[in-house]
Amino acid sequence: MARATGKSEAVYERLKQDIESLRLRPGAKLSEIQLGEELGASRTPVREAIRSLAREGLVDFVPGEVARVAAISLGGVHSLFEFRMLLEPEAASQVAALGQARESVREPFVRLLTRLDGFERSFRARDEAQQAQSFQDFYALTEIFDQELIAACRNAYLARTIRDLRSQTVRLRHLSHSGPQRMLISLDEHRAMVEAIVNGDGPAASAACRHHLAQTLQALIDSLTGQYAEFGAEVHLDALG
CATH class of the missing domain: 1.10.10.10 (Winged helix-like DNA-binding domain superfamily/Winged helix DNA-binding domain)
Structure with missing residues:
Protein backbone atom coordinates (compact mmCIF):
# COMPACT_ATOMS: atom_id res chain seq x y z
CA MET A 1 0.00 0.00 0.00
CA ALA A 71 -9.32 24.26 -20.71
CA ILE A 72 -8.38 27.91 -20.25
CA SER A 73 -10.98 30.64 -20.62
CA LEU A 74 -10.48 34.38 -20.52
CA GLY A 75 -13.44 34.66 -18.17
CA GLY A 76 -11.89 32.11 -15.84
CA VAL A 77 -8.53 33.87 -15.94
CA HIS A 78 -10.20 37.19 -15.16
CA SER A 79 -12.11 35.70 -12.22
CA LEU A 80 -8.94 34.09 -10.88
CA PHE A 81 -7.06 37.39 -10.95
CA GLU A 82 -9.96 39.28 -9.38
CA PHE A 83 -9.73 36.82 -6.49
CA ARG A 84 -5.95 37.10 -6.31
CA MET A 85 -6.24 40.88 -6.16
CA LEU A 86 -8.36 40.50 -3.04
CA LEU A 87 -5.83 38.23 -1.36
CA GLU A 88 -2.24 38.87 -2.34
CA PRO A 89 -2.03 42.67 -1.84
CA GLU A 90 -3.32 42.13 1.71
CA ALA A 91 -0.71 39.42 2.30
CA ALA A 92 2.04 41.71 0.97
CA SER A 93 0.89 44.49 3.27
CA GLN A 94 0.86 42.16 6.28
CA VAL A 95 4.33 40.82 5.54
CA ALA A 96 5.76 44.33 5.10
CA ALA A 97 4.32 45.39 8.46
CA LEU A 98 5.59 42.24 10.16
CA GLY A 99 9.05 42.76 8.69
CA GLN A 100 9.34 46.06 10.54
CA ALA A 101 9.31 44.19 13.84
CA ARG A 102 11.05 40.96 12.82
CA GLU A 103 14.33 40.92 10.97
CA SER A 104 13.83 37.19 10.30
CA VAL A 105 10.81 38.09 8.13
CA ARG A 106 12.59 40.88 6.30
CA GLU A 107 15.89 39.08 5.65
CA PRO A 108 14.74 36.62 2.93
CA PHE A 109 13.39 39.56 0.92
CA VAL A 110 16.66 41.46 1.32
CA ARG A 111 18.47 38.44 -0.17
CA LEU A 112 15.90 38.14 -2.94
CA LEU A 113 16.32 41.80 -3.87
CA THR A 114 20.04 41.21 -4.35
CA ARG A 115 19.34 38.16 -6.52
CA LEU A 116 16.84 40.07 -8.68
CA ASP A 117 19.40 42.80 -9.32
CA GLY A 118 22.05 40.23 -10.16
CA PHE A 119 19.73 38.37 -12.52
CA GLU A 120 18.88 41.55 -14.42
CA ARG A 121 22.56 42.43 -14.94
CA SER A 122 23.29 38.92 -16.15
CA PHE A 123 20.22 38.79 -18.38
CA ARG A 124 20.94 42.07 -20.13
CA ALA A 125 24.52 40.93 -20.84
CA ARG A 126 23.34 37.82 -22.72
CA ASP A 127 22.48 37.45 -26.38
CA GLU A 128 18.95 36.62 -27.55
CA ALA A 129 19.50 32.86 -27.55
CA GLN A 130 20.93 32.91 -24.04
CA GLN A 131 18.08 35.12 -22.84
CA ALA A 132 15.55 32.58 -24.11
CA GLN A 133 17.18 29.99 -21.86
CA SER A 134 17.01 32.28 -18.80
CA PHE A 135 13.27 32.26 -18.23
CA GLN A 136 13.40 29.30 -15.85
CA ASP A 137 15.94 31.17 -13.71
CA PHE A 138 13.52 34.08 -13.47
CA TYR A 139 10.61 31.77 -12.68
CA ALA A 140 12.68 30.31 -9.84
CA LEU A 141 13.13 33.80 -8.36
CA THR A 142 9.43 34.63 -8.62
CA GLU A 143 8.66 31.28 -7.00
CA ILE A 144 10.92 32.23 -4.08
CA PHE A 145 8.98 35.48 -3.69
CA ASP A 146 5.63 33.67 -3.71
CA GLN A 147 6.75 31.04 -1.22
CA GLU A 148 8.34 33.59 1.14
CA LEU A 149 5.18 35.68 1.03
CA ILE A 150 3.05 32.65 1.90
CA ALA A 151 5.44 31.56 4.67
CA ALA A 152 5.55 35.01 6.29
CA CYS A 153 1.85 35.84 6.03
CA ARG A 154 0.49 35.93 9.59
CA ASN A 155 -3.05 34.92 8.58
CA ALA A 156 -3.00 31.15 8.12
CA TYR A 157 -6.27 31.08 6.17
CA LEU A 158 -5.05 33.77 3.78
CA ALA A 159 -1.73 31.99 3.27
CA ARG A 160 -3.43 28.64 2.66
CA THR A 161 -5.82 30.10 0.08
CA ILE A 162 -2.99 31.77 -1.83
CA ARG A 163 -1.00 28.53 -1.75
CA ASP A 164 -3.96 26.52 -3.04
CA LEU A 165 -4.22 28.81 -6.08
CA ARG A 166 -0.61 28.23 -7.03
CA SER A 167 -1.29 25.39 -9.48
CA GLN A 168 -3.56 27.59 -11.56
CA THR A 169 -1.25 30.58 -11.53
CA VAL A 170 1.90 28.61 -12.36
CA ARG A 171 0.28 27.20 -15.52
CA LEU A 172 -0.64 30.69 -16.67
CA ARG A 173 2.80 32.10 -15.89
CA HIS A 174 4.25 30.57 -19.05
CA LEU A 175 1.75 32.57 -21.09
CA SER A 176 2.09 35.91 -19.30
CA HIS A 177 5.87 36.09 -19.83
CA SER A 178 5.59 35.91 -23.58
CA GLY A 179 8.95 37.57 -24.30
CA PRO A 180 12.02 39.22 -22.79
CA GLN A 181 10.40 42.66 -22.60
CA ARG A 182 7.45 41.45 -20.52
CA MET A 183 9.81 39.44 -18.36
CA LEU A 184 11.89 42.53 -17.60
CA ILE A 185 8.74 44.49 -16.78
CA SER A 186 7.67 41.69 -14.44
CA LEU A 187 11.11 41.78 -12.85
CA ASP A 188 10.66 45.50 -12.14
CA GLU A 189 7.23 44.77 -10.67
CA HIS A 190 8.66 42.11 -8.39
CA ARG A 191 11.48 44.44 -7.37
CA ALA A 192 8.92 47.09 -6.39
CA MET A 193 7.04 44.57 -4.24
CA VAL A 194 10.22 43.30 -2.59
CA GLU A 195 11.58 46.80 -1.94
CA ALA A 196 8.31 47.83 -0.28
CA ILE A 197 8.43 44.78 1.98
CA VAL A 198 12.10 45.39 2.83
CA ASN A 199 11.23 49.01 3.67
CA GLY A 200 8.32 47.93 5.85
CA ASP A 201 5.89 49.95 3.73
CA GLY A 202 2.60 48.05 3.80
CA PRO A 203 0.56 50.40 1.55
CA ALA A 204 3.35 50.47 -1.06
CA ALA A 205 3.66 46.66 -0.97
CA SER A 206 -0.09 46.30 -1.44
CA ALA A 207 -0.16 48.81 -4.31
CA ALA A 208 2.84 47.22 -6.04
CA CYS A 209 1.27 43.77 -5.76
CA ARG A 210 -2.04 44.97 -7.16
CA HIS A 211 -0.25 46.70 -10.04
CA HIS A 212 1.71 43.55 -10.83
CA LEU A 213 -1.42 41.40 -10.89
CA ALA A 214 -3.26 43.89 -13.13
CA GLN A 215 -0.34 44.00 -15.58
CA THR A 216 -0.03 40.21 -15.56
CA LEU A 217 -3.74 39.83 -16.26
CA GLN A 218 -3.47 42.14 -19.26
CA ALA A 219 -0.43 40.26 -20.55
CA LEU A 220 -2.38 37.01 -20.25
CA ILE A 221 -5.36 38.42 -22.12
CA ASP A 222 -3.06 39.60 -24.91
CA SER A 223 -1.18 36.30 -25.00
CA LEU A 224 -4.26 34.07 -24.99
CA THR A 225 -5.96 36.16 -27.66
CA GLY A 226 -2.82 36.06 -29.80
CA GLN A 227 -2.36 32.30 -29.37
CA TYR A 228 -6.02 31.38 -29.91
CA ALA A 229 -5.31 29.70 -33.24
CA GLU A 230 -2.55 27.60 -31.65
CA PHE A 231 -4.64 26.45 -28.69
CA GLY A 232 -7.86 26.06 -30.64
CA ALA A 233 -11.15 25.40 -28.89
CA GLU A 234 -9.45 24.79 -25.54
CA VAL A 235 -8.89 28.50 -25.06
CA HIS A 236 -12.31 30.10 -24.72
CA LEU A 237 -12.45 33.75 -25.75
CA ASP A 238 -15.54 34.34 -23.65
CA ALA A 239 -16.70 37.59 -22.14
CA LEU A 240 -14.78 39.01 -19.21
CA GLY A 241 -17.49 39.31 -16.63
Missing part, protein backbone atom coordinates in the same frame (compact mmCIF):
# COMPACT_ATOMS: atom_id res chain seq x y z
CA ALA A 2 2.82 2.41 0.85
CA ARG A 3 4.46 1.71 -2.51
CA ALA A 4 1.21 2.50 -4.34
CA THR A 5 0.91 5.79 -2.47
CA GLY A 6 4.49 6.68 -3.35
CA LYS A 7 3.92 5.79 -6.98
CA SER A 8 0.75 7.87 -7.08
CA GLU A 9 2.67 10.86 -5.69
CA ALA A 10 5.38 10.43 -8.33
CA VAL A 11 2.80 10.23 -11.12
CA TYR A 12 0.98 13.24 -9.68
CA GLU A 13 4.15 15.36 -9.59
CA ARG A 14 5.07 14.41 -13.16
CA LEU A 15 1.61 15.15 -14.56
CA LYS A 16 1.37 18.38 -12.60
CA GLN A 17 4.71 19.57 -13.98
CA ASP A 18 3.65 18.67 -17.51
CA ILE A 19 0.34 20.55 -17.15
CA GLU A 20 1.88 23.62 -15.49
CA SER A 21 4.63 23.85 -18.12
CA LEU A 22 2.07 23.38 -20.93
CA ARG A 23 3.83 20.24 -22.16
CA LEU A 24 0.34 18.81 -21.69
CA ARG A 25 -1.81 21.35 -23.50
CA PRO A 26 -5.28 22.48 -22.45
CA GLY A 27 -7.78 19.88 -23.61
CA ALA A 28 -5.23 17.05 -23.88
CA LYS A 29 -6.75 13.63 -23.14
CA LEU A 30 -5.45 11.80 -20.08
CA SER A 31 -5.83 8.10 -20.76
CA GLU A 32 -5.07 5.99 -17.68
CA ILE A 33 -3.78 3.14 -19.86
CA GLN A 34 -1.57 5.32 -22.04
CA LEU A 35 -0.20 7.33 -19.13
CA GLY A 36 0.47 4.14 -17.19
CA GLU A 37 2.54 2.78 -20.07
CA GLU A 38 4.46 6.05 -20.46
CA LEU A 39 5.14 6.46 -16.73
CA GLY A 40 5.64 2.81 -15.84
CA ALA A 41 2.69 2.76 -13.45
CA SER A 42 -0.48 0.74 -13.02
CA ARG A 43 -3.88 2.34 -13.55
CA THR A 44 -4.54 2.83 -9.82
CA PRO A 45 -1.80 5.41 -9.09
CA VAL A 46 -2.55 7.13 -12.39
CA ARG A 47 -6.23 7.36 -11.49
CA GLU A 48 -5.40 8.71 -8.02
CA ALA A 49 -3.07 11.33 -9.48
CA ILE A 50 -5.68 12.46 -12.01
CA ARG A 51 -8.28 12.80 -9.25
CA SER A 52 -5.88 14.92 -7.17
CA LEU A 53 -5.25 17.19 -10.16
CA ALA A 54 -9.00 17.48 -10.75
CA ARG A 55 -9.43 18.74 -7.17
CA GLU A 56 -6.89 21.47 -7.98
CA GLY A 57 -8.82 22.47 -11.11
CA LEU A 58 -6.11 21.30 -13.52
CA VAL A 59 -8.13 18.38 -14.91
CA ASP A 60 -11.74 18.14 -16.06
CA PHE A 61 -13.87 15.01 -16.20
CA VAL A 62 -16.11 14.93 -19.27
CA PRO A 63 -19.03 12.47 -19.07
CA GLY A 64 -18.50 9.59 -21.48
CA GLU A 65 -14.90 10.58 -22.19
CA VAL A 66 -11.51 10.23 -20.58
CA ALA A 67 -10.24 13.02 -18.33
CA ARG A 68 -8.77 16.06 -20.05
CA VAL A 69 -6.38 18.82 -19.05
CA ALA A 70 -8.61 21.72 -18.03
Whole structure:
Protein backbone atom coordinates (compact mmCIF):
# COMPACT_ATOMS: atom_id res chain seq x y z
CA MET A 1 0.00 0.00 0.00
CA ALA A 2 2.82 2.41 0.85
CA ARG A 3 4.46 1.71 -2.51
CA ALA A 4 1.21 2.50 -4.34
CA THR A 5 0.91 5.79 -2.47
CA GLY A 6 4.49 6.68 -3.35
CA LYS A 7 3.92 5.79 -6.98
CA SER A 8 0.75 7.87 -7.08
CA GLU A 9 2.67 10.86 -5.69
CA ALA A 10 5.38 10.43 -8.33
CA VAL A 11 2.80 10.23 -11.12
CA TYR A 12 0.98 13.24 -9.68
CA GLU A 13 4.15 15.36 -9.59
CA ARG A 14 5.07 14.41 -13.16
CA LEU A 15 1.61 15.15 -14.56
CA LYS A 16 1.37 18.38 -12.60
CA GLN A 17 4.71 19.57 -13.98
CA ASP A 18 3.65 18.67 -17.51
CA ILE A 19 0.34 20.55 -17.15
CA GLU A 20 1.88 23.62 -15.49
CA SER A 21 4.63 23.85 -18.12
CA LEU A 22 2.07 23.38 -20.93
CA ARG A 23 3.83 20.24 -22.16
CA LEU A 24 0.34 18.81 -21.69
CA ARG A 25 -1.81 21.35 -23.50
CA PRO A 26 -5.28 22.48 -22.45
CA GLY A 27 -7.78 19.88 -23.61
CA ALA A 28 -5.23 17.05 -23.88
CA LYS A 29 -6.75 13.63 -23.14
CA LEU A 30 -5.45 11.80 -20.08
CA SER A 31 -5.83 8.10 -20.76
CA GLU A 32 -5.07 5.99 -17.68
CA ILE A 33 -3.78 3.14 -19.86
CA GLN A 34 -1.57 5.32 -22.04
CA LEU A 35 -0.20 7.33 -19.13
CA GLY A 36 0.47 4.14 -17.19
CA GLU A 37 2.54 2.78 -20.07
CA GLU A 38 4.46 6.05 -20.46
CA LEU A 39 5.14 6.46 -16.73
CA GLY A 40 5.64 2.81 -15.84
CA ALA A 41 2.69 2.76 -13.45
CA SER A 42 -0.48 0.74 -13.02
CA ARG A 43 -3.88 2.34 -13.55
CA THR A 44 -4.54 2.83 -9.82
CA PRO A 45 -1.80 5.41 -9.09
CA VAL A 46 -2.55 7.13 -12.39
CA ARG A 47 -6.23 7.36 -11.49
CA GLU A 48 -5.40 8.71 -8.02
CA ALA A 49 -3.07 11.33 -9.48
CA ILE A 50 -5.68 12.46 -12.01
CA ARG A 51 -8.28 12.80 -9.25
CA SER A 52 -5.88 14.92 -7.17
CA LEU A 53 -5.25 17.19 -10.16
CA ALA A 54 -9.00 17.48 -10.75
CA ARG A 55 -9.43 18.74 -7.17
CA GLU A 56 -6.89 21.47 -7.98
CA GLY A 57 -8.82 22.47 -11.11
CA LEU A 58 -6.11 21.30 -13.52
CA VAL A 59 -8.13 18.38 -14.91
CA ASP A 60 -11.74 18.14 -16.06
CA PHE A 61 -13.87 15.01 -16.20
CA VAL A 62 -16.11 14.93 -19.27
CA PRO A 63 -19.03 12.47 -19.07
CA GLY A 64 -18.50 9.59 -21.48
CA GLU A 65 -14.90 10.58 -22.19
CA VAL A 66 -11.51 10.23 -20.58
CA ALA A 67 -10.24 13.02 -18.33
CA ARG A 68 -8.77 16.06 -20.05
CA VAL A 69 -6.38 18.82 -19.05
CA ALA A 70 -8.61 21.72 -18.03
CA ALA A 71 -9.32 24.26 -20.71
CA ILE A 72 -8.38 27.91 -20.25
CA SER A 73 -10.98 30.64 -20.62
CA LEU A 74 -10.48 34.38 -20.52
CA GLY A 75 -13.44 34.66 -18.17
CA GLY A 76 -11.89 32.11 -15.84
CA VAL A 77 -8.53 33.87 -15.94
CA HIS A 78 -10.20 37.19 -15.16
CA SER A 79 -12.11 35.70 -12.22
CA LEU A 80 -8.94 34.09 -10.88
CA PHE A 81 -7.06 37.39 -10.95
CA GLU A 82 -9.96 39.28 -9.38
CA PHE A 83 -9.73 36.82 -6.49
CA ARG A 84 -5.95 37.10 -6.31
CA MET A 85 -6.24 40.88 -6.16
CA LEU A 86 -8.36 40.50 -3.04
CA LEU A 87 -5.83 38.23 -1.36
CA GLU A 88 -2.24 38.87 -2.34
CA PRO A 89 -2.03 42.67 -1.84
CA GLU A 90 -3.32 42.13 1.71
CA ALA A 91 -0.71 39.42 2.30
CA ALA A 92 2.04 41.71 0.97
CA SER A 93 0.89 44.49 3.27
CA GLN A 94 0.86 42.16 6.28
CA VAL A 95 4.33 40.82 5.54
CA ALA A 96 5.76 44.33 5.10
CA ALA A 97 4.32 45.39 8.46
CA LEU A 98 5.59 42.24 10.16
CA GLY A 99 9.05 42.76 8.69
CA GLN A 100 9.34 46.06 10.54
CA ALA A 101 9.31 44.19 13.84
CA ARG A 102 11.05 40.96 12.82
CA GLU A 103 14.33 40.92 10.97
CA SER A 104 13.83 37.19 10.30
CA VAL A 105 10.81 38.09 8.13
CA ARG A 106 12.59 40.88 6.30
CA GLU A 107 15.89 39.08 5.65
CA PRO A 108 14.74 36.62 2.93
CA PHE A 109 13.39 39.56 0.92
CA VAL A 110 16.66 41.46 1.32
CA ARG A 111 18.47 38.44 -0.17
CA LEU A 112 15.90 38.14 -2.94
CA LEU A 113 16.32 41.80 -3.87
CA THR A 114 20.04 41.21 -4.35
CA ARG A 115 19.34 38.16 -6.52
CA LEU A 116 16.84 40.07 -8.68
CA ASP A 117 19.40 42.80 -9.32
CA GLY A 118 22.05 40.23 -10.16
CA PHE A 119 19.73 38.37 -12.52
CA GLU A 120 18.88 41.55 -14.42
CA ARG A 121 22.56 42.43 -14.94
CA SER A 122 23.29 38.92 -16.15
CA PHE A 123 20.22 38.79 -18.38
CA ARG A 124 20.94 42.07 -20.13
CA ALA A 125 24.52 40.93 -20.84
CA ARG A 126 23.34 37.82 -22.72
CA ASP A 127 22.48 37.45 -26.38
CA GLU A 128 18.95 36.62 -27.55
CA ALA A 129 19.50 32.86 -27.55
CA GLN A 130 20.93 32.91 -24.04
CA GLN A 131 18.08 35.12 -22.84
CA ALA A 132 15.55 32.58 -24.11
CA GLN A 133 17.18 29.99 -21.86
CA SER A 134 17.01 32.28 -18.80
CA PHE A 135 13.27 32.26 -18.23
CA GLN A 136 13.40 29.30 -15.85
CA ASP A 137 15.94 31.17 -13.71
CA PHE A 138 13.52 34.08 -13.47
CA TYR A 139 10.61 31.77 -12.68
CA ALA A 140 12.68 30.31 -9.84
CA LEU A 141 13.13 33.80 -8.36
CA THR A 142 9.43 34.63 -8.62
CA GLU A 143 8.66 31.28 -7.00
CA ILE A 144 10.92 32.23 -4.08
CA PHE A 145 8.98 35.48 -3.69
CA ASP A 146 5.63 33.67 -3.71
CA GLN A 147 6.75 31.04 -1.22
CA GLU A 148 8.34 33.59 1.14
CA LEU A 149 5.18 35.68 1.03
CA ILE A 150 3.05 32.65 1.90
CA ALA A 151 5.44 31.56 4.67
CA ALA A 152 5.55 35.01 6.29
CA CYS A 153 1.85 35.84 6.03
CA ARG A 154 0.49 35.93 9.59
CA ASN A 155 -3.05 34.92 8.58
CA ALA A 156 -3.00 31.15 8.12
CA TYR A 157 -6.27 31.08 6.17
CA LEU A 158 -5.05 33.77 3.78
CA ALA A 159 -1.73 31.99 3.27
CA ARG A 160 -3.43 28.64 2.66
CA THR A 161 -5.82 30.10 0.08
CA ILE A 162 -2.99 31.77 -1.83
CA ARG A 163 -1.00 28.53 -1.75
CA ASP A 164 -3.96 26.52 -3.04
CA LEU A 165 -4.22 28.81 -6.08
CA ARG A 166 -0.61 28.23 -7.03
CA SER A 167 -1.29 25.39 -9.48
CA GLN A 168 -3.56 27.59 -11.56
CA THR A 169 -1.25 30.58 -11.53
CA VAL A 170 1.90 28.61 -12.36
CA ARG A 171 0.28 27.20 -15.52
CA LEU A 172 -0.64 30.69 -16.67
CA ARG A 173 2.80 32.10 -15.89
CA HIS A 174 4.25 30.57 -19.05
CA LEU A 175 1.75 32.57 -21.09
CA SER A 176 2.09 35.91 -19.30
CA HIS A 177 5.87 36.09 -19.83
CA SER A 178 5.59 35.91 -23.58
CA GLY A 179 8.95 37.57 -24.30
CA PRO A 180 12.02 39.22 -22.79
CA GLN A 181 10.40 42.66 -22.60
CA ARG A 182 7.45 41.45 -20.52
CA MET A 183 9.81 39.44 -18.36
CA LEU A 184 11.89 42.53 -17.60
CA ILE A 185 8.74 44.49 -16.78
CA SER A 186 7.67 41.69 -14.44
CA LEU A 187 11.11 41.78 -12.85
CA ASP A 188 10.66 45.50 -12.14
CA GLU A 189 7.23 44.77 -10.67
CA HIS A 190 8.66 42.11 -8.39
CA ARG A 191 11.48 44.44 -7.37
CA ALA A 192 8.92 47.09 -6.39
CA MET A 193 7.04 44.57 -4.24
CA VAL A 194 10.22 43.30 -2.59
CA GLU A 195 11.58 46.80 -1.94
CA ALA A 196 8.31 47.83 -0.28
CA ILE A 197 8.43 44.78 1.98
CA VAL A 198 12.10 45.39 2.83
CA ASN A 199 11.23 49.01 3.67
CA GLY A 200 8.32 47.93 5.85
CA ASP A 201 5.89 49.95 3.73
CA GLY A 202 2.60 48.05 3.80
CA PRO A 203 0.56 50.40 1.55
CA ALA A 204 3.35 50.47 -1.06
CA ALA A 205 3.66 46.66 -0.97
CA SER A 206 -0.09 46.30 -1.44
CA ALA A 207 -0.16 48.81 -4.31
CA ALA A 208 2.84 47.22 -6.04
CA CYS A 209 1.27 43.77 -5.76
CA ARG A 210 -2.04 44.97 -7.16
CA HIS A 211 -0.25 46.70 -10.04
CA HIS A 212 1.71 43.55 -10.83
CA LEU A 213 -1.42 41.40 -10.89
CA ALA A 214 -3.26 43.89 -13.13
CA GLN A 215 -0.34 44.00 -15.58
CA THR A 216 -0.03 40.21 -15.56
CA LEU A 217 -3.74 39.83 -16.26
CA GLN A 218 -3.47 42.14 -19.26
CA ALA A 219 -0.43 40.26 -20.55
CA LEU A 220 -2.38 37.01 -20.25
CA ILE A 221 -5.36 38.42 -22.12
CA ASP A 222 -3.06 39.60 -24.91
CA SER A 223 -1.18 36.30 -25.00
CA LEU A 224 -4.26 34.07 -24.99
CA THR A 225 -5.96 36.16 -27.66
CA GLY A 226 -2.82 36.06 -29.80
CA GLN A 227 -2.36 32.30 -29.37
CA TYR A 228 -6.02 31.38 -29.91
CA ALA A 229 -5.31 29.70 -33.24
CA GLU A 230 -2.55 27.60 -31.65
CA PHE A 231 -4.64 26.45 -28.69
CA GLY A 232 -7.86 26.06 -30.64
CA ALA A 233 -11.15 25.40 -28.89
CA GLU A 234 -9.45 24.79 -25.54
CA VAL A 235 -8.89 28.50 -25.06
CA HIS A 236 -12.31 30.10 -24.72
CA LEU A 237 -12.45 33.75 -25.75
CA ASP A 238 -15.54 34.34 -23.65
CA ALA A 239 -16.70 37.59 -22.14
CA LEU A 240 -14.78 39.01 -19.21
CA GLY A 241 -17.49 39.31 -16.63
